[in-house]
Amino acid sequence: MAVSPAAKTRVVIADDHALVREGLRKVLELDDSIELAGEAANADEVMARLAQGGVDLLLLDLLMPGCTDVELIQRIHAAHAELPVLVLTMHADPHIARRALEAGAGGYLTKDISTELLIDAMHHVAAGRSYVDPSLSAALIRQEPKAPEPLESLSPRERQVLVALVRGQSLVDIAAALQVAPNTVSTYKTRLMDKLDQASLSDLVRYAVRHGIVD
Template structure:
C-alpha cells in the first residue's frame, strides 16, 4: 500500500468530517452494538468488520479504512501484537483500542505499541464517537478514567505479567482462550512438550498451582477478550 496515499486519504477524510471505521472484535454481539452506535453519527461510515487478526490485516490491505476500532485481544494474536503489526504495515492508520480492561499498565503498553487511543467498553456513546473523530483527526484520546494514571510516573514494581517474555505471553493468552496444548504447539511450530514446559514455567512465575488458577489470574489481570 502506498504510504503517501494513506496519509492523504486519512487527512482528506478527517477534514471532510467523514471517517471510515473498521470494527475489529471477535464477539459478534459487540460488533453489532458498535455498528449501531457508529451509525448514529452521519460523519462516520462503517468500512467493514473483522473477527480475527488475519481478517483485520486482510481487510486493511484492501484500503478504504481511516481508523481501526480494535479489541485488545483477537484470535490469532497476543496482547499488543496486532497493534504492532497494523502500525508496521500502515504507519499512518490510526488505531483506537476498545477493551474491557481499565488497567493503566495495559493501556500504557497498547499506546507504546502504537495505538493512538484507548477506551474501555463501559464508555458512553457520546465519548466513543468523540474519540473516533479525535483519533481520526490525528490526535490522541485516552479514556478519562485512565488519563491521570497514565501521566503519573511508573514508580511501582512491575507486576509478574509485565516480566513475561513475548513467547510466554503468547502461550499464556492461548491457554486463557482455551486452546489445547497440541494446537498451541502446532501454531508456534514447537513440540507439545515445549508448550507444557512453558505452562509449568508460567504457573511458577505467576505463583499459580493449577491451569484453572492460571487462567483466572490472567483474566483478572487483563489477558482475556
C-alpha cells in the same frame, strides 16, 4: 492518516463478538460524517482488511483471536504506521491502557463509555489526536515508571501456550496445534508458572485475565 474536514471518516470495526459489532454499526449510523468501511472478527481479518486500504480509523477490541495482549496493535503499527487506532475494550486498567498506547494506539476507551464520548473519541483519534477514557486519564498521569512486567519476558511461543492453557485447552491439543510433543508443552507450562510466579493453572488464569491477556 488524518482525514480532511470534508471527507467522511472511514471506520473499520474489529471485535470478535458479533453483537458488539452490530451495536457499533448502529453507533456509526448516528453520525453522518462517519461511514463503515468494514468489519473483522480476528487478527488475520484485521490485517487483510487494512491491506486493502481505504481506512481512516480502526476501532479495535484489545483481545482479538490470533493475537495476544497488545501484539496486534504492534503488528498494525509496524505495517500501517499512519493509521489511527482507537482501542475499545472491557479492561479499565491503566497499566493495560499504557501498554496499548505505547504499542501505537492513538486512543483507549472502555466499553461502558457513552455513545457521545465514543463518537467524539473517533473524531479525535481519526484527526491524529490522542484520546483516553476520562475514567483512566488521572490514573495514567499518576502512574510512576514501573519495573518491566514479567509478561514482557515471555517469548511469542510462551504467550501462545499461555493463552491456550487459560482458555482450557489440554496439553495434547496444544501440542497438536503447535506441532510439538506434549512433553514440550508441559515444559512451557512449568516455565510460565516460574516466570510469572504462579503456583497453579487457576492462578495463571486469574493472572492472564488481570493483565488483559484473555477475557
